[in-house]
Amino acid sequence: MSTTPAEAVRVVVVDDHRMFRTGVKAELEEVAGDRIDIIGEAPDVDTAIAVIRRDLPDVVLLDVHLPGGNGRGGVDVLAGCVAVDSRRGRPVRFLALSVSDAAEDVIAVIRAGARGYVTKTITGTDLANAVCRVADGDAVFSPRLAGFVLDAFGAAAGEIAEVDEELDRLSQREREVMRLIARGYQYKEVAKELFISIKTVETHVSSVLRKLQLSSRHELTAWAMGRKLV
Amino acid sequence: MPTPYAAAPAAAPPRLVRPLAGRQVAGVCAGLAEHLGVPVRVIRLIMLVLLAMGPGVVAYVLLWALTPEVEATLGKPGAPGEQRSLFDGPMLVIAGAVVAFVGVAWLAQRSGVDLRLGVLLPLLVIAVGTVIGLSQLDAARRTRWLAGSGWQTAARLGLGVIVTAGGILALVTRDAPISQTWDIIVAVIVVLIGAGLLVAPWGVRVLAELRAEQAARARADERADMAAHLHDSVLQTLALIQRQSGDSARVATLARAQERELRSWLYGGGAAEASNLSGALAEVIGEVEAAHGIPVDLVMTGDREMDDGTQALVRAVREALANAVRHGRPPVSVYVEAGPTGVEAFIRDHGPGLDMEVIPEDRLGVRESIIGRMTRHGGAASSRRLDPGTEWSLTLPPPQGATT
Numbered sequence: 001m002s003t004t005p006a007e008a009v010r011v012v013v014v015d016d017h018r019m020f021r022t023g024v025k026a027e028l029e030e031v032a033g034d035r036i037d038i039i040g041e042a043p044d045v046d047t048a049i050a051v052i053r054r055d056l057p058d059v060v061l062l063d064v065h066l067p068g069g070n071g072r073g074g075v076d077v078l079a080g081c082v083a084v085d086s087r088r089g090r091p092v093r094f095l096a097l098s099v100s101d102a103a104e105d106v107i108a109v110i111r112a113g114a115r116g117y118v119t120k121t122i123t124g125t126d127l128a129n130a131v132c133r134v135a136d137g138d139a140v141f142s143p144r145l146a147g148f149v150l151d152a153f154g155a156a157a158g159e160i161a162e163v164d165e166e167l168d169r170l171s172q173r174e175r176e177v178m179r180l181i182a183r184g185y186q187y188k189e190v191a192k193e194l195f196i197s198i199k200t201v202e203t204h205v206s207s208v209l210r211k212l213q214l215s216s217r218h219e220l221t222a223w224a225m226g227r228k229l230v
Numbered sequence: 231m232p233t234p235y236a237a238a239p240a241a242a243p244p245r246l247v248r249p250l251a252g253r254q255v256a257g258v259c260a261g262l263a264e265h266l267g268v269p270v271r272v273i274r275l276i277m278l279v280l281l282a283m284g285p286g287v288v289a290y291v292l293l294w295a296l297t298p299e300v301e302a303t304l305g306k307p308g309a310p311g312e313q314r315s316l317f318d319g320p321m322l323v324i325a326g327a328v329v330a331f332v333g334v335a336w337l338a339q340r341s342g343v344d345l346r347l348g349v350l351l352p353l354l355v356i357a358v359g360t361v362i363g364l365s366q367l368d369a370a371r372r373t374r375w376l377a378g379s380g381w382q383t384a385a386r387l388g389l390g391v392i393v394t395a396g397g398i399l400a401l402v403t404r405d406a407p408i409s410q411t412w413d414i415i416v417a418v419i420v421v422l423i424g425a426g427l428l429v430a431p432w433g434v435r436v437l438a439e440l441r442a443e444q445a446a447r448a449r450a451d452e453r454a455d456m457a458a459h460l461h462d463s464v465l466q467t468l469a470l471i472q473r474q475s476g477d478s479a480r481v482a483t484l485a486r487a488q489e490r491e492l493r494s495w496l497y498g499g500g501a502a503e504a505s506n507l508s509g510a511l512a513e514v515i516g517e518v519e520a521a522h523g524i525p526v527d528l529v530m531t532g533d534r535e536m537d538d539g540t541q542a543l544v545r546a547v548r549e550a551l552a553n554a555v556r557h558g559r560p561p562v563s564v565y566v567e568a569g570p571t572g573v574e575a576f577i578r579d580h581g582p583g584l585d586m587e588v589i590p591e592d593r594l595g596v597r598e599s600i601i602g603r604m605t606r607h608g609g610a611a612s613s614r615r616l617d618p619g620t621e622w623s624l625t626l627p628p629p630q631g632a633t634t
Contacts, residue, residue, distance in 0.1 A: 121525070143563060147529035150567070182529045183576045184563035189617065 008037040009135040010086070012055060014048040014077060015041075015063040015097070020120070024061065024097075024127070032128035045069030049080035058086045058135045062114065064098040064105045078112040093134045103148045107220060111213050116140025138202045139209040146182040149208060150175070152220055167215045170208065177204045248297045258293045288330045353397070395422060463491055483523035490516055507534045507544070507568055514548045515564065522555040524562060532568035534629075540573065542607045543626050547575055549599040550613075550622040554579035558619060572609075573626040580619040600624070 011028070013021050021041045028036050040055050042048035045068035052060060060081075062074045069076030074096060084092050094114040098105060106117050115134045118127065119142055130140040141149070153159065153170045160172050170178065173194075180190045187205075191198045212220070246265040248257030259277055263270035281287060398418050467488040474480050494512070508530050515526045534540055547564065554562045558579025565576045596613075600622065604611040609626040 143527060143529045143565065147531050147565070151531045179565075179567070182531070182567075183565040183621070184527070184561065184578050192617075 007088075008035055009059055009132055010037050010039045010055070010057045011059045011061060011131060012048075012051055012057040013038060013041045013061045014043075014051075014066065014074075015061070016043050016066055017063075018043070020063075027124035028128055028131070031124040032132075036128060036131055043067075045073070045076045045080070048077045052077070052081050052092060053084060056085065056087045057092060058088065058090070059131050060092060060094045061097050061131070062094050062109065064096055064100055064109055072108075074109045074114070075112040078109065078114060082113070090137070093137070095130060095134045095140060103152070106145060106148060107152065107212070110145075110209070111220065113213070115209065116142075117145045118142045119144065133202075137206075139205045141178070141181050141205055141208070143182045143184050146178045149212060150178050150182060153211070153215075153217065167211050168217045170211070174204050174208050174211075177201060178208060181205075246297055248294070256294045258290055258297065261297055262293070288334060291330055391422070395419075459495060463495075464488060479523050482525075483520065486523075486525050487516070487520055490519070505536055507536060507540045507566070507573070510536055510540070510544045511547065511564070511566060514544055515551070518548065518551045518555060522552075524555040524560050526551060526555070527561065527563040529563070529565045530568075531566075534568040534573060537629055539607045539609070539626050539629060542603050543573060543575060543609070543624060546600045546603050546611060546624055547577060549596070549603075550577040550624070553596065554581070554620065554622075557581055570628060572628045573624075575622075575624040575626075577622040577624075578616070578619060582618075 013024055015021050015024070021043075025038050025041070028038060039057055040051045042051045045066050047068075048060075048062075048066070060077070062077055064074045066073040066077065069080070072079075074094075078094060081092060081094075086092050094109075096106065096109040096114040096117040097120055098109075098117065099120045100106070110117060115137075116130060116139050118130055118140060122130070122142070133140050149170070153168070159169050160175060176194060177190055180193055185193065187198050187201045191201045194201075246261055248261045249264070259273045260270055262268075263273045266273070277290065280289060395418055398421075399415060467484055471481050471484050474484070490512075511528060511530065515528050518524075519526055547566075551562065551564065554577055558581030560580065562577075562579045564578075567574045601611045604624055604626070607626060609624065611622065611624045613620055613622045
């Protein structure tokens, strides 16, 4: 990990519920005050874009459902912050945070550019780890997102890519990683289970994220079209 | 159920009634004034002029006969049951009009006044036809009109048009020879069609407005439905949580149960899913959570109809979960994958771990209800220790006769 205590991850929290923003701030400061520095917050799409463009954070914790903008919530924030770099010169990374179980909401923000998705019931420690992982450019998949991915790519029904580069299907290894994440395994547990390194697990997850964002499988494009993304 | 969002009924002009209070003779003018929203003095002046000219007599008598009397003072609704629609029976209107007109005309002719019946009669017929036609636009009937229960309405409208056309024809062909009548009939039809075309845009607009009104009402109903649901579920739970705020485990259980219920209501298709594996699993997990107060995360891919095999799987999952929440530690998660090669289920906790070797033989729960049950249905079950915790994995073959 390249993040050292000297340079804490600068985070902006975007959520329309003030109580939730306060809660997340308090929790992250308590469990990871040395690693994470919350520099700003925003309650709606337009404020969020302004704050992000002004403060140039490393990571944005982004609620999926937000008022303002064109009515597409977090997707509008992502669209308004394309190619914005953080103070360290790396792209601003987005981690979606949602109470919604609806697949189309989750897939929409991922396809709009978010690096991961976690539910709001996540523990403070897990959230802090997820923020640091996203800051390093890795992808963060919750068990539920892994389940969505297996469903959307037809992996549960036995569809497996012939070559790794194929965008519309998961490779055998990617499917195994996704299945273990869906079973509630941490990255290090996945690595141990498959006799691979944590870095390799992260590579597989990032590759799945890329497929999720670029694939034109109809399950994904249908969702995207439902959210007027295409 | 009454809710703060219950849709208010659309405001309609007051019904035409004859009030007992504030009347001069029979309450006709007072009632008309209230109905039309015009000062009663203006109505009375017009009525006096009409009465002096003759036709007012007919109008007054008709109104008096057809308008219900109410005891309420003006501006307040009358008691229910004694109100009657002005146009309840168009046939009654026509009959009354004809009788009254014939009587008055007969009296007038007898006393030597030339009423020019040839002009007056058709005019009256036109008036009656128009009234019947227009009565269909009465505010109270618009919804029924839109709802489409309307062969009766259409018949009345048609009748109005026919009577009106007849009146115009009679008026125009009064002294013409038969040979010209056909030309005139055609001319009348053309005029009527022209009038229809002129009125059509207005009619379409009214129809569109009414559709919009109905959609708005549907939205209001939906909102009221949601408010009622939130009131019944969320507010009650919040009240319970406030009362038991000292007991954090109980609060967590309540919040979790409410969350699950609200989620299934917001995103789920409802009870129809219970016949599928996903629905049955969600139900079982809800029961385990409610009984033990420990949250369980379910991730499911694919789905399958319930049969004997999946029934056994659901029961085994429940038993494994009960073990996990009793002897393990949260987070507890369930992953179920249903595909063409069968169903696989994984139940994981983060407790100290359960060693199969040290399980006494009399622990019927694990041996019989998980492993035995799965093997009897052609599947398998095993558990293993992880770094923290235990993971059960259950497998079930595809259903008999499946094409794989």
